Amino acid sequence: MDSDDVSPLGYDAFRRTCPSHTVLEMLASKWVYLTVCALRRGRLRNGELARKMEGITPKMLTQTLRVLERDGLVRREVFPVIPPRVEYELTELGQNLAGLLSQIRSWAEEHAPEIKEARARASADHDEMAVS
Amino acid sequence: MDSDDVSPLGYDAFRRTCPSHTVLEMLASKWVYLTVCALRRGRLRNGELARKMEGITPKMLTQTLRVLERDGLVRREVFPVIPPRVEYELTELGQNLAGLLSQIRSWAEEHAPEIKEARARASADHDEMAVS
DNA sequence: ATATATAGGTACCCTATGGATAGTGATGAC
DNA sequence: GTCATCACTATCCATAGGGTACCTATATAT
Numbered sequence: 001m002d003s004d005d006v007s008p009l010g011y012d013a014f015r016r017t018c019p020s021h022t023v024l025e026m027l028a029s030k031w032v033y034l035t036v037c038a039l040r041r042g043r044l045r046n047g048e049l050a051r052k053m054e055g056i057t058p059k060m061l062t063q064t065l066r067v068l069e070r071d072g073l074v075r076r077e078v079f080p081v082i083p084p085r086v087e088y089e090l091t092e093l094g095q096n097l098a099g100l101l102s103q104i105r106s107w108a109e110e111h112a113p114e115i116k117e118a119r120a121r122a123s124a125d126h127d128e129m130a131v132s
Numbered sequence: 133m134d135s136d137d138v139s140p141l142g143y144d145a146f147r148r149t150c151p152s153h154t155v156l157e158m159l160a161s162k163w164v165y166l167t168v169c170a171l172r173r174g175r176l177r178n179g180e181l182a183r184k185m186e187g188i189t190p191k192m193l194t195q196t197l198r199v200l201e202r203d204g205l206v207r208r209e210v211f212p213v214i215p216p217r218v219e220y221e222l223t224e225l226g227q228n229l230a231g232l233l234s235q236i237r238s239w240a241e242e243h244a245p246e247i248k249e250a251r252a253r254a255s256a257d258h259d260e261m262a263v264s
Numbered sequence: 265a266t267a268t269a270t271a272g273g274t275a276c277c278c279t280a281t282g283g284a285t286a287g288t289g290a291t292g293a294c
Numbered sequence: 295g296t297c298a299t300c301a302c303t304a305t306c307c308a309t310a311g312g313g314t315a316c317c318t319a320t321a322t323a324t
Contacts, residue, residue, distance in 0.1 A: 011241035014166060016187035019244040020237075021162075026247075027236065030153075030160040034146060046272055055148035057312060062273060072250030082320050083271040093246060100239055103232055104159065105152075109143035112151040114225060115158075118204030163282095178301055189283055194302065214290055215300045 026071060031056060031064040033101050036073065036090065040098040043077075043089035073097060158203060163188060163196040165233050168222065171206065172230040175221035205229060 011020040026032065031053070038044065038052050050061055065088060068074035073094035079085040090098055143152040158164065163185070170176065170184050182193055197220060200206035205226035211217040222230055 011244050013237050013240055014170070014185055018241075019248045020241040023240040023244050023247050024162050024165055024237065027240065028160050028162040028165060030157050033156055033160065038146070047270085050272095053146055057314085058273065059275095059314095060312065063311090070251060070254040071247045072253075078272095082318090083269095084273085084319085086272065093243065096243075097239060100232070100235055104236070105145050105156065107229060107232055108145055108155040108159065109150075109152040111225065111228075112143050112155050115155050115203045116151050119202060121204075122202040179299085182301095187283095189285090190302065191304090192283070195282095210301095215292090216290090216302085218301065 023071075026067060027097075027101075029064070031060055032068065033105060035061075035064050035068060036094060036098050036101050037105050039074065039088060039090045039094070040102060043087045046086055046088070049088065068094070155203075158199060159229075159233075161196070163192055164200065165237060167193075167196050167200065168205065168226060168230050168233050169237050171220060171222045171226070172234060175209075175219045178218055178220070181220065200226070 012018050013020045013024050015021060034053050034056075035049065038049055044052070046061065046065075049065075050056060050058065053061070056064075065074060065076070069076050072091055075089050075091050077087045077089070079087070144150050145152045145156050147153060166185050166188075167181065170181055176184070178193065178197075181197075182188060182190065185193070188196075197206060197208070201208050204223055207221050207223050209219045209221075211219070
């Protein structure tokens with residue numbers, strides 16, 4: 001009952017040259033997921049985002065935020081004070097996406113145990129092969 | 133009304149060592165998106181998948197399918213005939229995920245024009261900077 | 265006066281991944 | 295005989311992800 005075929009407007013993410021394909025490429029990043037989820041509740045500063053996303057390096061954080069800003073999902077506001085203060089917030093488009101990405105995140109958290117087991121089984125099978 | 137904080141089971145995708153974080157990493161791939169979406173309507177053969185996903189190389193297709201199989205999202209069935217015949221289908225877990233990923237795909241297709249415009253604006257601004 | 269901390273980055277490098285190309289084995293079609 | 299099908303596998307290369315160090319400017323601490 002939905003979008004297994006081509007969308008009504010002729011956009012088709014399966015086609016390499018379709019704009020929607022490049023959108024999918026942009027979304028296919030764990031830092032994009034997490035950044036959008038992190039900003040879902042409201043505006044945050046660079047440092048707050050960095051602390052929230054364990055393991056992200058300043059470079060990757062900046063890079064991710066620049067991409068999200070470029071694509072109109074995030075708004076960046078600079079306060080000309082010292083020390084510098086920069087805040088990020090989702091645009092309406094970003095809010096819209098955040099709902100979906102949060103669902104993915106919830107799904108990942110809910111099904112993590114199952115997938116962990118599946119991986120364990122897979123590597124057990126692999127070891128068995130090595131023995132036989 | 134949902135998962136902005138830690139999930140009830142203590143899983144938190146923002147933590148690098150959390151299993152759900154690695155699940156998110158696995159999902160963060162355009163080929164994973166597209167493969168799961170492609171299999172949504174039913175089982176397909178390797179060649180059918182390759183033809184459906186424009187631009188995927190045999191290596192990436194195999195790699196993606198192996199990951200999905202390892203994580204219990206896809207079932208692989210080999211028919212010992214010549215020429216070889218291999219079919220892939222979503223498991224229940226995979227079906228479950230496919231609903232969400234299809235929504236992302238629809239979102240990408242619906243909002244592609246907006247994002248295209250945002251990108252155009254961004255590069256126009258960039259050019260302006262270069263001139264001034 | 266000097267050193268440190270904060271804040272939000274940039275510059276540089278290095279490895280891992282994505283992606284392109286070519287090859288494999290067994291068969292049937294032309 | 296040679297070409298195509300089918301589902302891969304192997305090899306190579308370019309790019310992207312990721313780590314570390316450094317930058318500006320000020321307030322605070324010593």
